[in-house]
Amino acid sequence: MVHTGKLRTERMRAPVPLLALLAAMVALLGFSINFGEMVVGRLAPVPHHHGGHGSGDEGHSREPGGLAVASQGYMLRPRTTRFTAGEFENFRFTVFTDSGQPVTDFAQRGDRRMNLVVVRRDMSGYQHLYPTMDPEGTWTVPLQLSKPGSYRAFAEFLPGSVTTPVTLGVDLEAAGLVEPGPISKVSKIAQVDGYTVIWTGELLAGSVSRLGMHVMRGTLPVTDLDLFLGDAGRLVILREGDLAYLHVHPVGPRQDTAIDFDVDVPSAGYYRMFLEFQHHGQVRTVEFTALTRCRWPHRGPPAIRPI
Numbered sequence: 001m002v003h004t005g006k007l008r009t010e011r012m013r014a015p016v017p018l019l020a021l022l023a024a025m026v027a028l029l030g031f032s033i034n035f036g037e038m039v040v041g042r043l044a045p046v047p048h049h050h051g052g053h054g055s056g057d058e059g060h061s062r063e064p065g066g067l068a069v070a071s072q073g074y075m076l077r078p079r080t081t082r083f084t085a086g087e088f089e090n091f092r093f094t095v096f097t098d099s100g101q102p103v104t105d106f107a108q109r110g111d112r113r114m115n116l117v118v119v120r121r122d123m124s125g126y127q128h129l130y131p132t133m134d135p136e137g138t139w140t141v142p143l144q145l146s147k148p149g150s151y152r153a154f155a156e157f158l159p160g161s162v163t164t165p166v167t168l169g170v171d172l173e174a175a176g177l178v179e180p181g182p183i184s185k186v187s188k189i190a191q192v193d194g195y196t197v198i199w200t201g202e203l204l205a206g207s208v209s210r211l212g213m214h215v216m217r218g219t220l221p222v223t224d225l226d227l228f229l230g231d232a233g234r235l236v237i238l239r240e241g242d243l244a245y246l247h248v249h250p251v252g253p254r255q256d257t258a259i260d261f262d263v264d265v266p267s268a269g270y271y272r273m274f275l276e277f278q279h280h281g282q283v284r285t286v287e288f289t290a291l292t293r294c295r296w297p298h299r300g301p302p303a304i305r306p307i
Helices: 018-032
Strands: 075-077 088-099 114-120 128-131 138-144 148-157 168-176 188-190 195-201 207-217 234-239 248-255 260-267 272-280 282-291
Touching: 075 168, 075 195, 114 138, 114 234, 188 282, 195 272, 195 282, 207 248, 207 272, 234 248, 234 260
Parallel strands: none
Antiparallel strands: 075 088, 088 138, 114 128, 114 148, 148 168, 188 195, 195 207, 207 260, 234 272, 248 260, 272 282
16 A cells, blocks of 8 residues: 555666657657657567467457446446536446445555546546545545536446456436547657656557656656556556557556556557656646557558547
């Protein structure tokens, strides 16, 4: 369990060539960079084995989560799915077993037992919330859906008897005239509050891919990030179109200048990535769009971007 009152920092050794490369990129590109045309270094995918599905060399990965309200013997049941755009309302839900019993035994991950992610179906309005549970197993959190539209809420948790996190999803609605957001460009760099984040690696369909997130301030890497939910950062990846919630595994301890993650990539397509990191007590979020490619060439037509 992480005590938020005593945040720890991690010191890293930063290789000179990599620091020079990242610093030069930030200095030359600046705020006017065309994110979709940036290409930086790659990291090789990591071989991975899944019980009953063969090895990573055979191209199999676990199915993504969040596509159903019931999975792995658990069911998500919200009290309401309709909200008024722009107003805070309490969102309440309960997790049940397949026998109809409410679940109250949840393992702690970092300093939380339940993570709730909400995003509109056009990939805008990302929120990461932390509900609280009453003795009967009902979770409650204030929620504001800022604009009209259809949203997806993802509840990620670790029941006491399960070793792998479970992610269930449910649709929420905010009535009104829907104005879809613009389609985002493929991007390798994002900036927020004076910080620049560059991700390296490559998402390969049908395998486990290693991604590195490099956080910089100015032209220097940030080497003293606070721990956030027990790790150096948190990465959420959603597939555009159906909002499949990918399995992302933090890799620690931090190496060089990167926050590393292993990602199960189920298919080719466009993905939206949301990285949260904490520095000097404040959490910030940056967003990227990535396009996967097939691991094997000439295996069907290229992915078509959802409209």
